Amino acid sequence: MTSPLATESSATIGRLAARYLQQPVDQLSITRLTGDASTRSYFRAGTTAESVIVALYSESFDETERAVDRLAKCEASNPSARLTFANDPCAHIEVTGLLQEAEVVVPQLIGVSGAESAIVIQDVGDIRLQDWLNNRTDAEVLQAYRHALELVVRIQDGTERALAADSICSHLAFDEAKLRWELGFFFANYFNKYLRMKLDPATANAVQADFKALCSDIAARPRVLTHRDYHARNLMMHEDRMYIIDYQDARMGPASYDVASLVSDPYTTLTGEVVTELTEGFIALKVASKVPLPDIRDFRTELQLMTVQRMLKAIGTYASQAAAGNYVYIPYIEPALDRSLAAMESLGRFTATRALLERARQ
Numbered sequence: 600m601t602s603p604l605a606t607e608s609s610a611t612i613g614r615l616a617a618r619y620l621q622q623p624v625d626q627l628s629i630t631r632l633t634g635d636a637s638t639r640s641y642f643r644a645g646t647t648a649e650s651v652i653v654a655l656y657s658e659s660f661d662e663t664e665r666a667v668d669r670l671a672k673c674e675a676s677n678p679s680a681r682l683t684f685a686n687d688p689c690a691h692i693e694v695t696g697l698l699q700e701a702e703v704v705v706p707q708l709i710g711v712s713g714a715e716s717a718i719v720i721q722d723v724g725d726i727r728l729q730d731w732l733n734n735r736t737d738a739e740v741l742q743a744y745r746h747a748l749e750l751v752v753r754i755q756d757g758t759e760r761a762l763a764a765d766s767i768c769s770h771l772a773f774d775e776a777k778l779r780w781e782l783g784f785f786f787a788n789y790f791n792k793y794l795r796m797k798l799d800p801a802t803a804n805a806v807q808a809d810f811k812a813l814c815s816d817i818a819a820r821p822r823v824l825t826h827r828d829y830h831a832r833n834l835m836m837h838e839d840r841m842y843i844i845d846y847q848d849a850r851m852g853p854a855s856y857d858v859a860s861l862v863s864d865p866y867t868t869l870t871g872e873v874v875t876e877l878t879e880g881f882i883a884l885k886v887a888s889k890v891p892l893p894d895i896r897d898f899r900t901e902l903q904l905m906t907v908q909r910m911l912k913a914i915g916t917y918a919s920q921a922a923a924g925n926y927v928y929i930p931y932i933e934p935a936l937d938r939s940l941a942a943m944e945s946l947g948r949f950t951a952t953r954a955l956l957e958r959a960r961q
Contacts, residue, residue, distance in 0.1 A: 608642065611715050612653045616644030619651055619710050619719050639686055643722060651709055652720040656688050662713040666690040666767035681771060682780045688718055690767045691847035697766055698846060701757030703750055705843050723842045729831035729866045741873065744861070746841055747834055748881045751857045755823040756889040758851075768824055773852035775818035778908060782810045785915030793918035794959055805951035813949065817904050822851040823890050829857035830864040854885070854892060859905040863942075865913060865934040878902065903942040907949065910939035936960060 608631075613624040620627070622645070632641040632652070640655045660669075666689040673680035688711075698705050706721040728747070732740055761768040771777075786806070790796045798806075826833075826846050835842040858881055862874045869877075878899070885892045892898045914935045917928035940956060943949045 608640070608655060611655070611717065612642045612644050615653055615710070615712060615715065615717055615719055616651055620645055620649060622646060645722070650722045652706070652722050654688075654691075654718045654720060656686075656716045656718075659716045660688050660713040662689065662692060662711045664689055666693050667765065667770050670767065670770060682777055684771065685848045687767075687847065688713070688716075691718060693767055694847050694849050697757060697761055697764065697768065698754065698843070698849075700760060701753050703753045703757070703843060704840055705846060723835045723837040723844070726836045727832050728834040728836060728841070731836040732831070732867060740869075741876070743836075743841070744869070744873075744877050745880055747829075747861055748858065748877060749884060750841065750843060751826070751829065751861070751881070752884045752888050754826055754849075754857065755854060755885075758822075758824040758890055761824050761851075768849045769851060771848075771850035772822060773818070773825070773827070773850065773856060775814050778814035778817055779810060781912040781915065782814065782908065784919070785911045786810075788915045788918040788922060790955075790959070792922040796959060798955075802951065802955060806955055809949040809952040813904060813908055817853055817901070817908060820853040820855075820901055821893060823854050825850060825852040825856045826860075827852065827856065829860040831861075831866045853901055853905055854890070855898060855902040855905040856909070859902055859909045863906045863910060863938040865910070865931040865938070868934075900946070903946050906942040907939050907946070910935040910942070914939070933960075 609629055612629050613627055616622075616627050616629070617624045626646060627644050628646070629642055629644045632643055642653045642655065643650050644653055645651055666687055669687055669689055670681060670684050673684060692708060692711060695705055695708050706723050708718060708720060710719040711717075712719075728743065731743070735743075760766075790798065826843065827848050827850055828845055829843075833843065833845045835844055858878065862869060862877050882892065882895055882898065914932055917932050917935070920926075920928045936956060940953060943953045
């Protein structure tokens, strides 16, 4: 999807694209791309024959600086900065290299110009997995998702590499503080801003107790490298390959994190049977991986726990966007609610939260 180009950006984008495409600036067309909820701006620049994506950041940066050092600077002025540290250009550069070493297919970084607040990226088109699924056979859908889960295994196999390299990924994690922050974000944006519900103290406290129990349980699980936003809008289908995008905020988390994001994705409509088949396929892949699951039976429970947290976090994002006047995510709130509630029911836990969510949707 595209939107009108901001004129103040055109000179920088045109200059960068012309440099890397080796084309005259006046021969290039430039279009702003509209993506998911993000603080970056993306532009496609080029000709009908070839093009690149230019990511523009809000300020210039030193492309040689380590992302972990940038995080430390943020924490010096804001001790809780790691809870919201995201969209960092140096992290994008670093994580790209890390994933490529793990043989994960991501768009190439064609060039970086920190002085111009920009990264030039390989153009992998506009066909998201979400779009590609339309009119596909059941066999084609299953094959695509199996491959997507193979890529999750490759990401997780990069865990030791991330730790050994002292990557930014190894300094960020879905620990209890981060998971609780995300559920606080959900609570504030869904109940307070989107639904404008006024909760009595007893109900609010009971829900917060559920959140604490959920996040404590998840945070106690072993951690591996995760993409952290692995769904059908961040998987691009281009020239018979599946590319992963929006991975710059990768961090350590439970093995179930990206699996829950993918198979319970509100952007798609996988059946329960398919989700079960994919889950069992992932478990089989992990047996032969570099980071096998410590307990297969417990993983199935962990996946349900992660589905609850991940879907509530997604609802928080959708509600936040709706409250800000961006209504495109509203249709995905109900599917996310359905999947979170189903996981709670399967677990037989979090009764206060289940009751409130059921009441809120009536």
